[in-house]
Structures are given as structure tokens and as C-alpha cells.
Amino acid sequence: MTVAALSESELLERIFPRLNRGPRVNAAVLLGPGDDAAIVAAPDGRTVISIDTQVEDQDFRLEWNNGYRTSGYDVGWKAAAQNLSDINAMGARATSLVVSLTMPPATAVSWVEDFADGLTAGLRGLGAPDCAVAGGDLGRGRELAVSVAILGSLDGGDPVLRSGARPGDTLALAGTVGRAAAGLALLESDIPVHTLSGEQRALIDTQCRPRPPLAAGPLARRAGATAMMDISDGLVRDGGRMAAASGGVLNLDPDALKALAVPLLPAAELLGIEPLDWVLGGGEDHGLLATFPAGLQLPPGFTAIGSVEAPAPMDGTGVKIAGRAADAVGWDHFAD
């Protein structure tokens, strides 16, 4: 059965029971779906907000070159993950989200149910039990698209911005980089998915169901992180944004980069690709890049990967590896 066979209210009746399941009731949602708008608690008088959209054939393919089929569950999980990551990157705790789902009329109802299950599983599985679906919107389009706006609370704390890195700070990473890019390369390769090893499949899982380190954001904020952002467009490109916002240079430690490349070897060797390209240019793992005052013990989950330096005269801000300029190799949505 396709969504064209159901009215909007009939479709909503199939979606609602799949949302907000689990042992905890979300106290932040004061008024949930069903009225013109929802109402969410903002306990410290502020709301953190971000919006992110996934579009079919841009952010995912329903069927990949290697035969993997993206499920509604994958898309729902990823919508949860990438939005939760933006709240995490401010050092905040997600309290609720609203979701807009655009679907071709031929979309299977089971795909939509699967999407709702994946969204719920992502919120629960990634460690955001306080985050409920407060409302949403269904519509038609020629391609599948999912927009999520997510709200969070800083619980009285100060946000950790991109602009706070200072010369001498330690640069640290929580979560992973490059795994989702390696998974994407496998998905786009000619090597059938069913022939892949468990380690290789796990890289595809990171692309389709990323696992951003959600506990790390608020932990880093409380530990005194000076700057923080999530890596969605690659370490060099996003690091360059932090460097520019902070007016500094991020100097990456090549030994740390090599260590980050090790988990990518099962795909790199298969595809004949240099794994450091994925480490430096790959986004979508939604790892957390943060800076801490030198000498501070890093909070659990963070590993040092470099340091912040003052920009040399004439040199500008940016990212270096062992003191030499790194090229920006991250993803750009528009440039050809």
C-alpha cells in the first residue's frame, strides 16, 4: 500500500504510535502533536535550535550502486542523529524535535512506518531519552525529503561556540571521522554489499546510521571546552571554519591522524584509496571537534589530535598538519 491510498489523518494514525515510545515520558513537551503548534519547555529561558534537511539522491540513495537499499529506518535514524549532533555541538541537551516529511505518492506506507521507527530508535539508541517528537508536517513531492528542526536546552550553562579556540589550547576529537566517507565509497563502488566483511559493513552502517557521541557535548561544556563544533563536512573543512571563527590555526598531529585511519583500512585496501583522505575530508560521522585549555584533563570520550596556534603573519587562519597547510577537501553542496 502506498501513501496515495491514505488520507493525511490516516497516515498520521499509523505514524504517531511509533513515535515517543519507550520507558521515559518526555517532560519537556508541554503540548504535543495535534494543534497548530507544539509547546516545549525551555527551563532556563532559552532554546537552542537547528534545522537540517535530507533529500533523496543528494543525502541518500534509495538503492546504492553496490546493491544496498536505504530503509526508512536508516533515514529516520540519520535524521535523528544529524540533528541531535547539532545540539550536542553547542554543549546542549536535546529536548524535542519537529519533523517535516515530503514523499512521492508512490511511497510505501511501510517505508513511512519504518522511518518513524528509525527516528524513535535513533533518539533512544543514541542516548537522547529526553528528546520527543513534538509535531510535524506531511506533504507530497517528487522526491523524498526530511526536514527536522530540533530544540535543546543548555540547562543554565554557556554555549560552546566555534569562535572560542585560543592559541595553546589542545584540539581534541570525540567520536570518529572518516568512517561514513569510507562507507559512502563502499556504497558507490561496484563491490556487491553481500560480499563485504563485517568491518566493511560497519563502515556502511556509519554512513546510514551515524552514531554521534551525544554525551560528549555537555561533558565538554562542563569541563571547560573553549570551542566546539560537529564535523559534518570533514575535519579540514570544518576545522577551517573553527580556525576562521576563532582567528587561529589548528595544527593536526600526524600520528593522531594515522591512528584515526586504522579503522578505515578494511575499506581503503579493498578500494585502493588513501584512508587519510577520508580522515581529513570525510563528514557525516558527526564526531565532535573541541578545544580545551592546555593541561586540562580531557573529558571521557575525547582524544587529543592537535593544538591551536596563533596565526603567523601573512599566513591567515586555517588547518595545518605538522605545521604544513592542509587542503580543504570536504564536501560542498553547490560547487561543481
Add this chain to the structure above:
Amino acid sequence: MTVAALSESELLERIFPRLNRGPRVNAAVLLGPGDDAAIVAAPDGRTVISIDTQVEDQDFRLEWNNGYRTSGYDVGWKAAAQNLSDINAMGARATSLVVSLTMPPATAVSWVEDFADGLTAGLRGLGAPDCAVAGGDLGRGRELAVSVAILGSLDGGDPVLRSGARPGDTLALAGTVGRAAAGLALLESDIPVHTLSGEQRALIDTQCRPRPPLAAGPLARRAGATAMMDISDGLVRDGGRMAAASGGVLNLDPDALKALAVPLLPAAELLGIEPLDWVLGGGEDHGLLATFPAGLQLPPGFTAIGSVEAPAPMDGTGVKIAGRAADAVGWDHFAD
């Protein structure tokens, strides 16, 4: 020049100066665009939130049958209007929005600039000077799509829900109904847009640049409205939702309906259509339907159009006209 010729940051540099222009600075946006998320003040410890998406060829056509071309300005204005209306319908005041714009690579940069201008003009022109653009997201897709999530404040008041209508209440309308539907019929007709009268063109304007009565929502809340919602899918369909949520019957006054049909006559006569169909079934003017205790003086902008009755046994909830059941003729996104 198309968006494919620019990087995301280059495109953002063209958009940002066009947003949040005007004499007032928005004090609610504590942290604006440029970080992983924005931060918005929620002065009474609560945030009202809604999300809404417009998709090319579903919610608008770039070129209509009658020759009218939808501008980026139209789409930006409408995105502002329909989202502001959802906040208005809770009796709240909009404080900020985040916008996600999905574009084909061939989209003209000037269209996007025009979109930003229309969004800003909508916020200012509709009377939402406190509402700023706090952040957003740009992406590629095969079709144009705009998702906006909007935040609002109840300023310590109680929200006005759909479920509060009580037998004996006066049913009232602020703003218009049927004009956007009449405009849509003109757009889809074979009658060239340049041959239309000023009155007929004004109906197209309501479809492309709706003017929801933004002052009316908070006014109705403070005046003691018992239920409220915006009319986006038609008076009968949306009224039916209010009736069901409240457990009552909305009985519409046929004389009031006839008065609402008068401004539609210049299109109805041209197209040979019964204007009451637009009054009863047309959405997208984003008029405000509200109920007030009997005898209460209606706040400015509201006109009585009927009353709330207890449902007769066996009869259920719904909408009647002079005591006889009205058919649901509003728009449904999915049913064929």
C-alpha cells in the same frame, strides 16, 4: 548566474544581508546564524514551535497555467506567512524562525536573493517585527522546497487550543476565507493573467502572498477565546477538526457565509464557479477561526460567523450550515 556557480558560503554571503533588515533589532535571538545551532530567548520558559514545508509543483508552480510566474519573493513571503499563522493560531507571538532551502543547481542566484527579500518582507509586512531568522540550511534537490520551523512566545499566557470550544460559544473569523482558493482557480485557468482586473489580481495575491491577521491571535487569547486554529485546509475541514477536538458541532450562519463570498464574485463570475465552494473549502488565506463565550464582545478584527452547539445524539461532531451537515470539501494532501 545559478547557485551551482557558488559555494555554500558564497551563497550565504548573498543571503544574510537580506535577512533581518529593518529598524528593530530582534532581542529574542541570542545567537544567530553561523554556529552549529542558534539560541533564542524563551522569556516565560516555554517555546511554541511549528514546522511547515512548501514544495514546487505541490504548493506552488514556478509558472502557472495563466502565465503568472511565482517569484522567489512570493515563496519567501508565503513561507513567512504560513508559519507565522501557526504561531498566531496558538495566541502566541513569533520570536524567530529557521529556514531550510532545497534548490536544483540551475536555480538562479537572483531567485534565492528574491526569496530572502520576500521572507524578510513577509515578517515585516505582516506585523511580526519581533521575528528574526535565527539560522538555516541550504541543500540541493531536484525540486525547490522550503521548510521553515518557527518559534513563538506566549508571554506567560495560556495557549488557545482547538479543543476548547463549548456549546453556546460564538464562532468567529478574523481575516478572510476563499480568496486564496479563488486566486488558485485563476492561476490554473486559461484566462491570461494580464487580462485580469485589479480585484481578480488581488485574489492571486492572496494565494501567492497571503496576509494572515497576525494581531488577531494574541488579541483573541487575551480576550478569552475558548478555541482557536488557523484555516489552512478550508473552513469546513478545519472547522471539523475543531469540532472533533472540542466534542461539539460548529453551526455556520448562511448569511455570514454569503457575505464572505462577496469579495470572490469577480473571480466566480469569470470562471462560472459557485463562490461558496471557495468560502467553505478553500484554504491558504490563513484566516483565524476562534470561539468566544456567548455575549463577549469580539476583539477587533473578528466577525461572528456561527455558533457552537452540543452534538445531537447519533449525530457526532462536525460542521453544519443552518443546522444541516456541510460536506468536507477541503484539500487533502494524499487522497486521490
